[in-house]
Amino acid sequence: MTALLVAEQCLNGLQLGVMLFLMAAGLTLVFGIMNLVNLAHGSLYMVGAYLATAVFNWSGSFLLGVLFALPATLAIGMLVEVIALRRLYERDHLDQVLATFGLILFFNEAVAIVWGRTALFTRVPRALAGHIMVLPGVRYPAYRAVIILVGLAVALVLYVLVNRTRLGMLIRAGASNRTMVAALGVNIRLLYTLVFGFGAALAALGGLMAGPIYNVQPGMGEEILIQVLVVIVIGGIGSIRGALVGAVVVGMVDTLGRAFLKPLLSTTLGPVAAQSAGPALASMLIYLLMAAVLFFRPRGLFPAVRS
């Protein structure tokens, strides 16, 4: 277990964290500002992955797929908000969970009808298929390095957008006191639709980058959604900063746990016990972390301020 290996695993953890962040950012905004539990967020991730992959396979250009999938998913997100979710804001969370679970079923079947149940073929775009040297002796896949950079860039843009622009000010105001924002004459409906569409586009960005390394198939969104929910619970609902910190923490804990928990345990428990306890414990680690955070900081690490 060398320092280089630990460094490489930290990069892996960061990359997983960044993927989770792209999903968590949209979900936490929607939750924090609109008070809406949107289980169908994973479906938008899936739609983004499918649209990008379909255009990529058709045109041969990954960039074209990205340029198509982002606005298309944004539009689909806004459409879903206008048609279905708008009616749910005033209702309680259980109704929202039921309705958005229905949307999951709808999107999974819709995708299966259009593209079939078999996973779609995708690959890493040629230009990014190689490896780069991040440290002497540590080769890292270029595509994954790009994911890290894109994710960090998105985090920066979001930070500026939320903290430095008028739109961001409205979003923050909407998160802390909706009624007052509406009373001041802001079109809160339009703001909601915009935020939801924006969250959908972020999910699509996560999905389309996940396509070449994971699996483009119906139900792919739910596989990541559970981890994303853990992220926003840890980070604090409604907080972008919390989403970023939570995502990186979950990514790191999960990756390092999978990589090093078994060798660590075998030094104390012996190899046989470590063989069975290691994998079981590693897969529980992020949930244990969530439980601990909920115990000590019930509103998450960075709770959004709400009056």
Place this chain on the structure above:
Amino acid sequence: MRTPRSAAVLVLVAGLLASQARAAETLKIGFITTLSGPQGVIGKHMKDSVELALDHLGRKVGGLETEVTYGDDQAKPDVGKQVADEMLKKHRVNFVAGVIWSNVLLAVAPTVTGSGTFMIDTNAGAHEFAGKQCHELFFATSWQNDQTPEAMGKYMQDQGITDVYVLAPNYAAGKDMVTGFKRFFKNKIVDEVYTKFGQQDYQAEISQIRAANPKAVFVFYPGGMGIQFVKQYVQAGLREQYPLYSVYTVDEVTLPALGDAALGSWETRYWSPDLKNEANAKYVGDFRKKFGYTPSYYGAQSYDGILLIDSAVRAVKGDLSNKKGMIAAMSRADFRSTRGKFTYNTNHFPIQNFYLLKAVKGGGGEVEMQIQKTVFENHKDAYYQECPMK
């Protein structure tokens, strides 16, 4: 005069009633598989194969009107058991068939056989049912989990490969697969890693593999997990460094999504689309014609499952109450299996051949699995002696 006539009438009425009862007898089959979620594609392969078998039998299994109810277990043991209960109590099925996952089968099979109903297992090969928990009403048309990795273990041992890194998901079949592998592979294993069932990202494991620097890698990653693992393995440039040997990972379900990333993968299997026999040619040919894609072993086993039921019901001339007769008929494996002729062991698991397969570019430019050689002939599983049935 009166008595003989009324007796004749009675006989006639009785005859009519009897024939009506016979005509009203329908064969009910409950087929459990995973139809939703990321693993739903495997269920589609199985369901399409059941439909093809029904077509080939003129929609009459064993000559009886047949009703097939499909149930979705969502790859979860608790859901599988609920579905089985519903089939037994509400639909009153005569046979429950299907089941992809060993952990689901462990919940489903005892429920089914416990109610006196036949369980035709068309995929999962949990070792419990081959050994101590074997049951006269339980028949497998697939394999016992350990058998396929045993073949791979034997092949790699014979090739003199050593320093192997082993990975599998952390659930019932994952453990069975590694146990089977180690039964015939006696050279050095560098490490044995179990990952979370349904894990998506294997980059952490891939970094560990590179750090351990083995001579070869052996994995078991069925369905979507296989797509993700193999893609990421190839993207990390590991294929050239450490040859990949696998079971149930690179197959007709995952090949369309893997494409060239699968090239050069080694697998062992009891069946392949290019296996030469008349029944298989008919199955593969008609399947491609009807559904427009290449079938997998998941499908071949399910097709065989329906033919096995057909052979049993025919043997008892449609008398579904004659369970002893049907058990005896099924034990003979008297049907045209897609794997060619095979026999049943005392535990109702097949004694069959296992082949080495390689992913190569086929004639049409698409990647396909081709049989390279036979590893085992008439291979028995390792548990049948623990089964009390003789």
